[in-house]
Amino acid sequence: MAAILGGGLGGLSTGYYLLKNNVISNNNLKLFLVEATNSCGGWIKSIRTKDYIFEQGPRTIRPKGVTGLNTLNMIQDLGLSEHVSPITPEHPAAKNRMIYVNQCLHTLPSNIKSVFQTTQPFSKPLIYAVFYDLRQPQKHMQDDSIYNFVERRFGKEIADYAISPMICGICAGDAKEISVKFLMKTLFEWEQSHGGVMKGFMKSIFRSKSGDTLELSDLARKAQEEKWNVYSIKGGLETFPTALCDHLKNNEVDIQMNSKIEEIDFVDSSTVLLKNDIGEKLQAHHVYSSIPSHSLAKLVEKQHPELAKSLNEIPFVTVAIVNLFFEAQQLITPAFGFLVPPIENSPILGVVFDSCCIPDQNGTVLTVMLGGRWFKERFGDDVTEEQLLSIAMKEVNTILKINIQPSVNNVSILRNCIPQYVIGHYERVDAIRQYIVKNNLPISLVGSSYDGVGINDVIYSAKKQVEDCI
Ligand SMILES: Cc1cc2nc3c(=O)[nH]c(=O)nc-3n(C[C@H](O)[C@H](O)[C@H](O)COP(=O)(O)OP(=O)(O)OC[C@H]3O[C@@H](n4cnc5c(N)ncnc54)[C@H](O)[C@@H]3O)c2cc1C
Numbered sequence: 281m282a283a284i285l286g287g288g289l290g291g292l293s294t295g296y297y298l299l300k301n302n303v304i305s306n307n308n309l310k311l312f313l314v315e316a317t318n319s320c321g322g323w324i325k326s327i328r329t330k331d332y333i334f335e336q337g338p339r340t341i342r343p344k345g346v347t348g349l350n351t352l353n354m355i356q357d358l359g360l361s362e363h364v365s366p367i368t369p370e371h372p373a374a375k376n377r378m379i380y381v382n383q384c385l386h387t388l389p390s391n392i393k394s395v396f397q398t399t400q401p402f403s404k405p406l407i408y409a410v411f412y413d414l415r416q417p418q419k420h421m422q423d424d425s426i427y428n429f430v431e432r433r434f435g436k437e438i439a440d441y442a443i444s445p446m447i448c449g450i451c452a453g454d455a456k457e458i459s460v461k462f463l464m465k466t467l468f469e470w471e472q473s474h475g476g477v478m479k480g481f482m483k484s485i486f487r488s489k490s491g492d493t494l495e496l497s498d499l500a501r502k503a504q505e506e507k508w509n510v511y512s513i514k515g516g517l518e519t520f521p522t523a524l525c526d527h528l529k530n531n532e533v534d535i536q537m538n539s540k541i542e543e544i545d546f547v548d549s550s551t552v553l554l555k556n557d558i559g560e561k562l563q564a565h566h567v568y569s570s571i572p573s574h575s576l577a578k579l580v581e582k583q584h585p586e587l588a589k590s591l592n593e594i595p596f597v598t599v600a601i602v603n604l605f606f607e608a609q610q611l612i613t614p615a616f617g618f619l620v621p622p623i624e625n626s627p628i629l630g631v632v633f634d635s636c637c638i639p640d641q642n643g644t645v646l647t648v649m650l651g652g653r654w655f656k657e658r659f660g661d662d663v664t665e666e667q668l669l670s671i672a673m674k675e676v677n678t679i680l681k682i683n684i685q686p687s688v689n690n691v692s693i694l695r696n697c698i699p700q701y702v703i704g705h706y707e708r709v710d711a712i713r714q715y716i717v718k719n720n721l722p723i724s725l726v727g728s729s730y731d732g733v734g735i736n737d738v739i740y741s742a743k744k745q746v747e748d749c750i
Pocket residue numbers: 285286287288289290291314315316317320321322323324336337338339340341342539540541542570571572575599601694697698726727728729732733734735736738
């Protein structure tokens with residue numbers, strides 16, 4: 281028996297790769313997945329009607345890099361190719377990504393030409409950042425915040441207006457706390473080994489590229505040829521975990537919903553007992569945990585307090601999502617949306633223009649994101665959904681000049697939904713995995729707490745963890 285703990289994208293992908301690598305059939309094993317709630321997909325939740333789709337969690341997936349192409353391979357394999365809705369480079373959502381600074385929306389540079397021009401709110405063309413980097417001394421460090429690194433190498437404006445909002449958009453976090461290795465591991469390594477990013481970049485041109493390679497599906501090849509920027513899934517992103525869940529069920533994986541695991545008992549190096557909330561004990565020879573690290577900490581605390589302590593050191597933030605549907609079309613300029621840099625001290629993190637990025641919407645659909653790293657200090661512990669809606673509407677009114685009420689709205693407070701890869705994260709995860717190996721614990725860690733917070737990272741992490749166990 282092998283067990284998967286959690287039925288979010290991480291757990292479902294683990295099941296998919298265990299089946300794909302014939303780990304189950306070759307070893308005559310049975311596989312079961314336990315999920316605390318009554319549905320699979322974790323944070324991926326879509327509300328679908330004939331007029332609009334409200335995505336309460338993620339909405340777009342990046343097709344680039346090995347991890348992005350790997351997801352497209354999986355999507356084709358699940359028979360979902362026809363559901364993919366790409367955003368190509370000519371699409372307004374690819375060209376127009378904005379930030380809100382000094383009470384004004386500014387479009388960020390999106391092509392080579394604009395790098396040589398001065399674009400507000402930057403006071404100089406972005407190309408100056410290259411010369412800035414060449415003049416800065418090297419600073420030897422194990423890790424650093426992404427904000428400090430970018431400020432040191434490329435200047436304060438890039439850190440404030442490009443990187444800080446980007447970090448808000450990706451993980452609702454504070455760039456002053458997030459590790460540089462989260463997005464810029466290679467650039468940081470270039471600084472550490474060669475004294476600067478540009479110096480490292482020049483040397484890398486003459487070195488042969490190594491790293492993971494992948495056999496590409498037709499869909500992945502199409503994404504490369506057409507240079508997709510991002511893509512969404514027609515009918516809502518939830519279609520994706522639903523297809524994965526069906527795939528597992530069709531391949532005799534026992535999916536146990538409404539079963540919350542409350543304790544893990546490691547008996548020996550190939551026996552583990554999962555105790556659920558109705559007192560049942562489920563036995564497995566190996567468990568793949570895809571639940572958030574803070575949830576796993578509670579389950580292992582009794583037997584392994586040291587492991588629990590390290591797992592608890594990975595912080596999480598709460599995000600509020602306000603989905604709005606207006607019957608009127610074209611209330612907004614076509615664009616992906618805008619982000620608000622933290623120095624603006626706004627109550628919102630940003631707004632996604634869903635009716636521009638996601639197909640089949642009969643009106644204007646917007647999603648306002650609030651809180652993240654600043655949730656508690658801005659809204660406290662007792663903020664209501666009505667208050668969040670009113671804050672979101674006030675900002676939509678001020679920034680986008682939309683002064684009509686939405687026909688439909690949906691507010692969700694997603695408590696502790698996004699892990700924060702703060703300085704030292706990667707070393708902490710290494711230490712956690714070393715503890716597991718040293719103590720011969722039959723457990724593998726997957727999911728967004730460890731190897732990347734995005735959809736592609738979670739899927740790729742599941743693939744790697746399964747392959748490592750073969
Ligand atoms: C608001 C938001 C927007 C996002 N936007 C994007 C985006 O646009 N693009 C992108 O690539 N990524 C995005 N992400 C990230 C992406 O959603 C996550 O990477 C991914 O969904 C995480 O999947 P997971 O399986 O690791 O975790 P989860 O989705 O948290 O799944 C864990 C599962 O485990 C279950 N569980 C927990 N404890 C137990 C227990 N004790 N027993 C049994 N089951 C348990 C939970 O019920 C849940 O179903 C976004 C995330 C959020 C929150």
